[in-house]
Amino acid sequence: SQTIHQWPATLVQPVGSPLSLECTVEGTSNPNLYWYRQAAGRGLQLLFYSVGIGQISSEVPQNLSASRPQDRQFILSSKKLLLSDSGFYLCANTPGVSTEAFFGQGTRLTVV
Amino acid sequence: GENVEQHPSTLSVQEGDSAVIKCTYSDSASNYFPWYKQELGKRPQLIIDIRSNVGEKKDQRIAVTLNKTAKHFSLHITETQPEDSAVYFCAASSFAYQFYFGTGTSLTVIP
Numbered sequence: 001s002q003t004i005h006q007w008p009a010t011l012v013q014p015v016g017s018p019l020s021l022e023c024t025v026e027g028t029s030n031p032n033l034y035w036y037r038q039a040a041g042r043g044l045q046l047l048f049y050s051v052g053i054g055q056i057s058s059e060v061p062q063n064l065s066a067s068r069p070q071d072r073q074f075i076l077s078s079k080k081l082l083l084s085d086s087g088f089y090l091c092a093n094t095p096g097v098s099t100e101a102f103f104g105q106g107t108r109l110t111v112v
Numbered sequence: 113g114e115n116v117e118q119h120p121s122t123l124s125v126q127e128g129d130s131a132v133i134k135c136t137y138s139d140s141a142s143n144y145f146p147w148y149k150q151e152l153g154k155r156p157q158l159i160i161d162i163r164s165n166v167g168e169k170k171d172q173r174i175a176v177t178l179n180k181t182a183k184h185f186s187l188h189i190t191e192t193q194p195e196d197s198a199v200y201f202c203a204a205s206s207f208a209y210q211f212y213f214g215t216g217t218s219l220t221v222i223p
């Protein structure tokens with residue numbers, strides 16, 4: 001069975017500092033990978049998705065970027081964090097098209 | 113892209129009553145409609161899903177209905193229990209890989 005690992009679980013960062021969140025998937029190959037952000041009491045906003053190595057699609061303009069250096073690795077980054085970047089970040093993968101999405105445990109980011 | 117709307121945003125029901133959450137979508141190419149349950153501080157987990165070639169699906173106390181013509185689908189929870197209290201998300205996905213979620217419904221089951 002596949003598992004998805006995401007770390008760290010919590011992170012407190014000052015405004016203007018860089019960010020790197022990592023997500024890795026086990027038990028499947030060539031997954032579709034996603035980064036979502038969930039603000040407090042809000043829904044899941046799709047930030048980026050990737051269908052393969054080096055292939056990144058951005059859904060919304062923002063202060064963040066994503067990279068996929070390996071088949072089962074997805075990284076969310078920022079050069080300079082803003083207060084508005086605070087939220088609960090979730091990595092997800094789908095093993096195929098129109099199939100169940102599996103989520104990582106999430107990272108709660110607080111920018112202070 | 114796809115636009116998924118979800119109502120209501122909050123819902124309180126008495127234990128044993130039914131709860132209904134409704135979602136609409138905009139992209140007629142969407143063909144997969146899952147529902148997720150998210151407990152506080154935890155990851156969303158799939159509870160039921162339906163594909164566009166099916167009108168209704170049931171799993172014990174949970175059922176989902178889909179109306180492709182009207183582009184809406186609903187989650188029905190019968191005989192609600194306190195442990196059903198959580199945030200529920202609908203989602204829509206198509207062969208274009210994007211996976212869009214509704215804004216969530218916070219369900220509270222009152223004992």
